[in-house]
Amino acid sequence: EPEVTQTPSHQVTQMGQEVILRCVPISNHLYFYWYRQILGQKVEFLVSFYNNEISEKSEIFDDQFSVERPDGSNFTLKIRSTKLEDSAMYFCASRGGPSTEAFFGQGTRLTVV
Amino acid sequence: GENVEQHPSTLSVQEGDSAVIKCTYSDSASNYFPWYKQELGKRPQLIIDIRSNVGEKKDQRIAVTLNKTAKHFSLHITETQPEDSAVYFCAAKESGGYNKLIFGAGTRLAVHP
Secondary structure, three states: OOOOEEEOOEEEEOOOOOEEEEEEOOOOOOEEEEEEEOOOOOEEEEEEEEOOEEEEEOOOOOOOEEEEOOOOOOEEEEEOOOOHHHOEEEEEEEEOOOOOOEEEOOOEEEEEO | OOOEEEEOOEEEEEOOOOEEEEEEEOOOOOOEEEEEEEOOOOOOEEEEEEEOOOOEEEEOOEEEEEEOOOOEEEEEEOOOOHHHOEEEEEEEEOOOOOOOEEEOOOEEEEEEO
16 A cells, blocks of 8 residues: 655754655655644644645744655655754645545654754 | 634543544534544554535444534444554544645543453
């Protein structure tokens, strides 16, 4: 069964450093998302990406965040200058069409120290 | 925008009992309602979903009901087993935009042998 894969599974970074979280969505999917889950809390929408551009973003997704699909297979989330409160599990998701199921990756646990 | 409320936050049942988790949503135009199961440290996995043109859907021990008028939907698990223990999230998909999911806060279900 096709899967969304994310790397790394765990990243520890110093406050103020840049991090890039990587995702490989399912190959024929068209819609891509990043979600965040702070420990013990709900999954929160960050950003959606379609047709090579951001289609929607939440209030959390400020100027420190950016996304890119550089080569048609990878989908990355960059945090320019990490803060302690960025520590969370970040999930990538993809969807084949507007009315189809969203598949989630296994997540990257980001710890900012 | 859409807001999803989920209750209870924790639920403890004996093996073999039924479990019911309830969610309400605010946007009457939302048209897709998935339920995800998340085991500790793992990705959310879709277990069942329902669309707004259907009132009930069942898959073995799991069922979901939707009341569009009242804007609430519920997950029913019958004959619970210890392996059902996990956090369950309901979600609603906004009718417009790029199909982001808005999640409830989650219910931690514990099934005791």
